Amino acid sequence: MLVLGVESSCDETGVALYDSAYGLLAHALYSQIAMHNAYGGVVPELASRDHIRRVLPLTRQVLAESGRTLADIDGIAYTQGPGLAGALLVGAGMARALAFALNIPAVGVHHLEGHMLSPLISDTPPEFPFVALLVSGGHTQLMRVSGVGRYTLLGETLDDAAGEAFDKTAQLLGLGYPGGPALSALAATGDAQRFSLPRPMLNSGDFDFSFSGLKTAVLTLVRKVGLGEAADIAAAFQRAAVEVLVSKSLAACAHSGATRLVVAGGVGANAHLRERLTRDAAARGISVFYPRLEFCTDNGAMIAYAGAQRLVSQQNSPPAQADLTFAVK
Ligand code: KG4
Ligand code: ZN
DSSP states (O other), rough: OOOEEEEEESSSSEEEEEEEEEEEEEEEEEEEEHHHTTTSSOOOHHHHHHHHHHHHHHHHHHHHHHHHGGGOOOOOOOOOOOOOOOHHHHHHHHHHHHHHTTTTTEEEEEEEHHHGGGSSSSSOOOSSEEEEEEEEEEEEEEEEEEEEEEEEEEEEEEHHHHHHHHHHEEEEEEEEEEOHHHHHHHHTTTTSSSSOOOOTTTSSSSSOOOOOHHHHHHHHHHHOOOGGGHHHHHHHHHHHHHHHHHHHHHHHHHHTTSSEEEESSGGGGGGHHHHHHHHHHTTTTTTTOOOOGTTTTOOHHHHHHHHHHHHHHHHHHHHOOOOOOOOOO
Protein backbone atom coordinates (compact mmCIF):
# COMPACT_ATOMS: atom_id res chain seq x y z
CA MET A 1 0.00 0.00 0.00
CA LEU A 2 1.46 3.34 -1.10
CA VAL A 3 0.63 6.23 1.23
CA LEU A 4 1.26 9.94 0.74
CA GLY A 5 1.89 11.74 4.05
CA VAL A 6 1.40 15.48 4.57
CA GLU A 7 2.56 17.38 7.67
CA SER A 8 1.67 21.06 8.13
CA SER A 9 0.98 21.54 11.84
CA CYS A 10 3.44 24.31 12.55
CA ASP A 11 6.39 25.81 10.67
CA GLU A 12 7.48 22.89 8.49
CA THR A 13 5.78 21.57 5.38
CA GLY A 14 6.66 17.89 5.05
CA VAL A 15 5.53 15.47 2.35
CA ALA A 16 6.54 11.82 1.99
CA LEU A 17 5.66 8.59 0.22
CA TYR A 18 5.71 5.41 2.29
CA ASP A 19 5.15 1.97 0.84
CA SER A 20 4.04 -0.67 3.35
CA ALA A 21 6.04 -3.29 1.45
CA TYR A 22 9.14 -1.32 0.42
CA GLY A 23 9.43 1.34 3.16
CA LEU A 24 10.07 5.04 2.72
CA LEU A 25 10.37 5.90 -0.97
CA ALA A 26 10.88 9.67 -0.76
CA HIS A 27 10.41 12.60 1.57
CA ALA A 28 10.74 16.36 1.20
CA LEU A 29 10.66 19.16 3.72
CA TYR A 30 10.47 22.91 3.61
CA SER A 31 11.29 24.69 6.87
CA GLN A 32 9.94 28.20 7.50
CA ILE A 33 12.38 28.83 10.33
CA ALA A 34 14.24 31.63 8.50
CA MET A 35 10.95 33.43 7.82
CA HIS A 36 9.79 33.33 11.46
CA ASN A 37 13.22 34.03 12.93
CA ALA A 38 12.78 37.79 12.52
CA TYR A 39 9.71 37.65 14.79
CA GLY A 40 11.26 35.46 17.53
CA GLY A 41 8.61 32.76 17.07
CA VAL A 42 6.07 31.30 14.66
CA VAL A 43 3.58 33.79 13.15
CA PRO A 44 0.51 31.60 12.45
CA GLU A 45 -0.85 33.54 9.46
CA LEU A 46 2.53 33.58 7.72
CA ALA A 47 2.90 29.85 8.45
CA SER A 48 -0.47 29.01 6.82
CA ARG A 49 0.27 31.07 3.72
CA ASP A 50 3.65 29.44 3.29
CA HIS A 51 2.21 25.92 3.63
CA ILE A 52 -0.12 26.81 0.75
CA ARG A 53 2.88 27.80 -1.38
CA ARG A 54 4.91 24.66 -0.58
CA VAL A 55 2.59 21.70 -0.28
CA LEU A 56 1.93 20.99 -3.96
CA PRO A 57 5.52 21.54 -5.21
CA LEU A 58 6.75 19.20 -2.44
CA THR A 59 4.16 16.60 -3.46
CA ARG A 60 5.33 16.78 -7.08
CA GLN A 61 8.91 16.47 -5.84
CA VAL A 62 8.35 13.23 -3.87
CA LEU A 63 6.38 11.72 -6.75
CA ALA A 64 9.18 12.58 -9.21
CA GLU A 65 11.91 11.30 -6.85
CA SER A 66 10.15 7.99 -6.31
CA GLY A 67 9.18 7.57 -9.95
CA ARG A 68 5.49 7.25 -8.99
CA THR A 69 2.40 9.07 -10.17
CA LEU A 70 -0.77 10.17 -8.41
CA ALA A 71 -2.48 7.10 -9.85
CA ASP A 72 -0.15 4.83 -7.83
CA ILE A 73 -1.20 6.26 -4.43
CA ASP A 74 -3.54 4.06 -2.35
CA GLY A 75 -4.20 6.45 0.54
CA ILE A 76 -3.34 9.88 1.93
CA ALA A 77 -2.42 10.64 5.54
CA TYR A 78 -2.34 14.14 6.94
CA THR A 79 -1.67 15.67 10.34
CA GLN A 80 -5.04 16.18 11.98
CA GLY A 81 -3.72 17.96 15.09
CA PRO A 82 -2.62 19.28 17.45
CA GLY A 83 -1.15 22.34 15.80
CA LEU A 84 -1.94 25.79 14.40
CA ALA A 85 -5.49 25.74 13.03
CA GLY A 86 -4.79 27.56 9.75
CA ALA A 87 -1.64 25.57 9.11
CA LEU A 88 -3.41 22.25 9.77
CA LEU A 89 -6.24 23.27 7.45
CA VAL A 90 -3.83 23.58 4.52
CA GLY A 91 -2.60 19.99 4.83
CA ALA A 92 -6.03 18.58 5.68
CA GLY A 93 -7.72 20.45 2.82
CA MET A 94 -5.13 19.39 0.27
CA ALA A 95 -5.09 15.76 1.47
CA ARG A 96 -8.88 15.38 1.59
CA ALA A 97 -9.43 17.07 -1.76
CA LEU A 98 -6.79 14.94 -3.45
CA ALA A 99 -8.12 11.76 -1.86
CA PHE A 100 -11.64 12.65 -3.00
CA ALA A 101 -10.43 13.30 -6.54
CA LEU A 102 -8.49 10.03 -6.63
CA ASN A 103 -11.27 8.12 -4.85
CA ILE A 104 -8.89 6.76 -2.21
CA PRO A 105 -9.08 6.97 1.62
CA ALA A 106 -7.76 9.94 3.58
CA VAL A 107 -6.73 9.40 7.18
CA GLY A 108 -6.05 12.03 9.84
CA VAL A 109 -3.01 11.25 12.01
CA HIS A 110 -2.36 12.60 15.52
CA HIS A 111 0.85 14.61 15.28
CA LEU A 112 2.27 12.98 18.41
CA GLU A 113 1.51 9.49 17.15
CA GLY A 114 3.54 10.40 14.08
CA HIS A 115 6.47 11.49 16.24
CA MET A 116 6.18 8.43 18.46
CA LEU A 117 6.27 5.97 15.58
CA SER A 118 9.07 7.80 13.73
CA PRO A 119 11.85 5.58 15.15
CA LEU A 120 10.11 2.65 13.44
CA ILE A 121 11.02 4.08 10.01
CA SER A 122 14.22 2.08 10.10
CA ASP A 123 15.77 -1.11 8.78
CA THR A 124 16.13 -2.22 12.41
CA PRO A 125 12.99 -0.92 14.17
CA PRO A 126 12.38 -1.64 17.86
CA GLU A 127 9.96 -4.46 18.62
CA PHE A 128 6.84 -3.82 20.69
CA PRO A 129 6.36 -3.28 23.58
CA PHE A 130 8.45 -0.24 24.42
CA VAL A 131 8.33 2.94 26.44
CA ALA A 132 8.29 6.16 24.41
CA LEU A 133 9.61 9.50 25.57
CA LEU A 134 7.95 12.21 23.48
CA VAL A 135 9.78 15.50 23.77
CA SER A 136 8.63 18.15 21.34
CA GLY A 137 8.02 21.88 21.39
CA GLY A 138 4.43 21.39 22.50
CA HIS A 139 4.41 18.12 24.46
CA THR A 140 6.40 16.07 26.93
CA GLN A 141 4.96 12.65 27.60
CA LEU A 142 5.99 9.17 28.66
CA MET A 143 3.93 6.45 27.05
CA ARG A 144 3.80 2.65 27.17
CA VAL A 145 3.38 1.36 23.63
CA SER A 146 2.23 -2.24 23.10
CA GLY A 147 1.50 -1.87 19.39
CA VAL A 148 0.35 0.62 16.78
CA GLY A 149 -2.73 2.30 18.28
CA ARG A 150 -2.15 0.73 21.72
CA TYR A 151 -0.81 3.52 23.89
CA THR A 152 -0.99 4.11 27.65
CA LEU A 153 -0.06 7.51 28.99
CA LEU A 154 2.29 7.12 31.97
CA GLY A 155 3.04 10.77 32.63
CA GLU A 156 3.35 14.20 31.06
CA THR A 157 4.41 17.74 31.77
CA LEU A 158 2.24 19.73 34.13
CA ASP A 159 3.28 23.04 32.54
CA ASP A 160 5.91 23.79 29.85
CA ALA A 161 6.99 21.15 27.34
CA ALA A 162 10.69 20.28 27.26
CA GLY A 163 11.20 21.97 23.87
CA GLU A 164 9.30 25.02 25.07
CA ALA A 165 11.64 25.20 28.09
CA PHE A 166 14.65 25.05 25.75
CA ASP A 167 13.09 27.74 23.54
CA LYS A 168 12.14 30.08 26.40
CA THR A 169 15.50 29.64 28.12
CA ALA A 170 17.24 30.36 24.83
CA GLN A 171 15.20 33.54 24.55
CA LEU A 172 16.25 34.58 28.06
CA LEU A 173 19.87 34.05 26.98
CA GLY A 174 19.39 36.21 23.89
CA LEU A 175 19.54 33.32 21.41
CA GLY A 176 17.39 33.05 18.27
CA TYR A 177 14.38 30.90 17.40
CA PRO A 178 14.07 27.94 17.58
CA GLY A 179 16.08 27.99 20.76
CA GLY A 180 16.80 24.29 21.31
CA PRO A 181 19.59 23.81 18.77
CA ALA A 182 21.13 27.24 19.58
CA LEU A 183 21.05 26.59 23.32
CA SER A 184 22.51 23.13 22.84
CA ALA A 185 25.39 24.54 20.75
CA LEU A 186 26.12 27.22 23.35
CA ALA A 187 25.90 24.69 26.20
CA ALA A 188 28.60 22.59 24.53
CA THR A 189 31.04 25.47 25.15
CA GLY A 190 30.02 26.03 28.79
CA ASP A 191 30.76 24.56 32.21
CA ALA A 192 27.67 22.69 33.45
CA GLN A 193 29.07 22.44 37.00
CA ARG A 194 29.44 26.16 37.62
CA PHE A 195 25.83 26.97 38.44
CA SER A 196 23.40 24.72 40.20
CA LEU A 197 19.81 24.72 38.92
CA PRO A 198 16.79 22.78 40.27
CA ARG A 199 15.72 19.37 38.90
CA PRO A 200 11.94 19.85 39.12
CA MET A 201 9.93 16.77 40.16
CA LEU A 202 12.99 14.54 39.97
CA ASN A 203 11.86 12.63 43.04
CA SER A 204 8.09 13.03 42.68
CA GLY A 205 7.63 9.27 42.41
CA ASP A 206 5.52 9.55 39.25
CA PHE A 207 6.22 10.07 35.55
CA ASP A 208 5.12 13.69 35.33
CA PHE A 209 7.37 16.62 34.55
CA SER A 210 7.49 20.34 35.26
CA PHE A 211 9.81 22.74 33.48
CA SER A 212 8.44 26.21 34.23
CA GLY A 213 10.29 26.48 37.56
CA LEU A 214 13.57 25.64 35.85
CA LYS A 215 12.98 28.44 33.36
CA THR A 216 12.25 30.87 36.22
CA ALA A 217 15.42 29.75 38.00
CA VAL A 218 17.36 30.61 34.82
CA LEU A 219 15.72 34.05 34.73
CA THR A 220 16.75 34.69 38.36
CA LEU A 221 20.30 33.54 37.59
CA VAL A 222 20.56 35.73 34.49
CA ARG A 223 19.45 38.75 36.52
CA LYS A 224 22.10 37.95 39.13
CA VAL A 225 25.15 37.13 37.00
CA GLY A 226 24.32 38.67 33.61
CA LEU A 227 24.49 37.38 30.06
CA GLY A 228 28.29 37.30 30.06
CA GLU A 229 27.90 33.86 31.68
CA ALA A 230 25.35 32.62 29.11
CA ALA A 231 27.36 29.55 28.05
CA ASP A 232 27.68 28.24 31.62
CA ILE A 233 24.00 28.98 32.29
CA ALA A 234 22.98 27.16 29.09
CA ALA A 235 25.09 24.15 30.09
CA ALA A 236 23.58 24.11 33.60
CA PHE A 237 20.04 24.34 32.20
CA GLN A 238 20.61 21.58 29.66
CA ARG A 239 22.13 19.32 32.27
CA ALA A 240 19.23 19.83 34.69
CA ALA A 241 16.54 19.28 32.02
CA VAL A 242 18.29 16.22 30.60
CA GLU A 243 18.82 14.69 34.04
CA VAL A 244 15.07 14.81 34.75
CA LEU A 245 14.18 13.41 31.31
CA VAL A 246 16.69 10.55 31.63
CA SER A 247 15.76 9.67 35.19
CA LYS A 248 11.98 9.60 34.55
CA SER A 249 12.34 7.67 31.29
CA LEU A 250 14.41 4.94 32.93
CA ALA A 251 12.00 4.81 35.88
CA ALA A 252 9.11 4.40 33.41
CA CYS A 253 10.97 1.50 31.75
CA ALA A 254 11.53 -0.16 35.14
CA HIS A 255 7.86 0.36 36.06
CA SER A 256 6.68 -1.16 32.76
CA GLY A 257 9.29 -3.92 32.66
CA ALA A 258 10.39 -2.53 29.28
CA THR A 259 13.85 -3.17 27.88
CA ARG A 260 13.34 -0.82 24.93
CA LEU A 261 13.01 2.95 25.06
CA VAL A 262 12.06 5.05 22.07
CA VAL A 263 12.79 8.79 22.02
CA ALA A 264 10.91 11.03 19.62
CA GLY A 265 10.24 14.71 18.98
CA GLY A 266 12.50 17.71 18.41
CA VAL A 267 14.35 17.54 21.74
CA GLY A 268 15.31 13.97 20.81
CA ALA A 269 17.88 15.62 18.52
CA ASN A 270 19.72 16.98 21.58
CA ALA A 271 23.20 15.49 21.67
CA HIS A 272 23.57 15.68 25.46
CA LEU A 273 20.24 13.89 25.98
CA ARG A 274 21.25 11.14 23.52
CA GLU A 275 24.62 10.68 25.17
CA ARG A 276 23.30 10.51 28.75
CA LEU A 277 20.32 8.37 27.88
CA THR A 278 22.26 5.86 25.85
CA ARG A 279 24.90 5.54 28.58
CA ASP A 280 22.55 5.28 31.57
CA ALA A 281 20.10 3.00 29.74
CA ALA A 282 22.86 0.60 28.71
CA ALA A 283 23.89 0.29 32.36
CA ARG A 284 20.33 -0.98 33.06
CA GLY A 285 20.13 -3.31 30.06
CA ILE A 286 17.80 -0.98 28.14
CA SER A 287 18.25 -0.30 24.42
CA VAL A 288 17.41 3.21 23.21
CA PHE A 289 16.01 3.88 19.75
CA TYR A 290 16.00 7.30 18.10
CA PRO A 291 14.51 8.43 14.82
CA ARG A 292 16.92 9.50 12.10
CA LEU A 293 18.02 13.04 13.06
CA GLU A 294 15.99 14.57 10.21
CA PHE A 295 12.87 12.78 11.54
CA CYS A 296 13.22 14.10 15.13
CA THR A 297 11.62 17.39 14.16
CA ASP A 298 8.42 17.70 12.12
CA ASN A 299 8.37 15.81 8.83
CA GLY A 300 6.03 14.11 6.37
CA ALA A 301 7.65 10.67 6.67
CA MET A 302 6.29 10.04 10.16
CA ILE A 303 2.76 10.97 9.04
CA ALA A 304 2.98 8.75 5.94
CA TYR A 305 4.29 5.88 8.11
CA ALA A 306 1.59 6.22 10.82
CA GLY A 307 -1.10 6.57 8.14
CA ALA A 308 0.16 3.48 6.32
CA GLN A 309 0.02 1.43 9.54
CA ARG A 310 -3.56 2.50 10.10
CA LEU A 311 -4.71 1.94 6.53
CA VAL A 312 -3.08 -1.50 6.34
CA SER A 313 -4.65 -2.44 9.65
CA GLN A 314 -8.10 -1.22 8.50
CA GLN A 315 -7.66 -3.28 5.36
CA ASN A 316 -6.91 -6.39 7.43
CA SER A 317 -9.66 -6.04 10.03
CA PRO A 318 -13.14 -4.48 10.04
CA PRO A 319 -12.94 -0.91 11.43
CA ALA A 320 -15.59 -1.67 14.07
CA GLN A 321 -13.24 -4.17 15.73
CA ALA A 322 -10.09 -2.11 15.43
CA ASP A 323 -9.68 0.53 18.11
CA LEU A 324 -6.95 2.62 16.60
CA THR A 325 -7.76 5.91 18.24
CA PHE A 326 -4.77 7.75 19.62
CA ALA A 327 -6.04 7.87 23.15
CA VAL A 328 -4.20 10.83 24.61
CA LYS A 329 -5.03 14.50 24.52
O1 KG4 B 1 8.92 17.98 17.33
P1 KG4 B 1 9.17 19.36 16.94
O2 KG4 B 1 9.85 19.64 15.64
O3 KG4 B 1 7.86 20.21 16.89
C1 KG4 B 1 6.78 20.04 17.71
O4 KG4 B 1 5.95 19.15 17.43
O5 KG4 B 1 6.73 20.80 18.71
O6 KG4 B 1 10.01 20.00 18.13
C2 KG4 B 1 10.50 21.29 18.10
C3 KG4 B 1 11.20 21.56 19.43
C4 KG4 B 1 11.58 23.01 19.61
O7 KG4 B 1 11.18 23.41 20.89
C5 KG4 B 1 13.10 22.98 19.47
O8 KG4 B 1 13.74 24.00 20.19
C6 KG4 B 1 13.43 21.61 20.01
O9 KG4 B 1 12.40 20.77 19.51
N1 KG4 B 1 14.74 21.14 19.56
C7 KG4 B 1 15.78 20.93 20.38
C8 KG4 B 1 16.87 20.54 19.57
N2 KG4 B 1 16.45 20.52 18.26
C9 KG4 B 1 15.13 20.88 18.28
N3 KG4 B 1 15.87 21.04 21.73
C10 KG4 B 1 17.07 20.76 22.29
N4 KG4 B 1 18.16 20.39 21.58
C11 KG4 B 1 18.11 20.27 20.23
N5 KG4 B 1 19.20 19.90 19.55
ZN1 ZN C 1 6.20 17.97 16.13
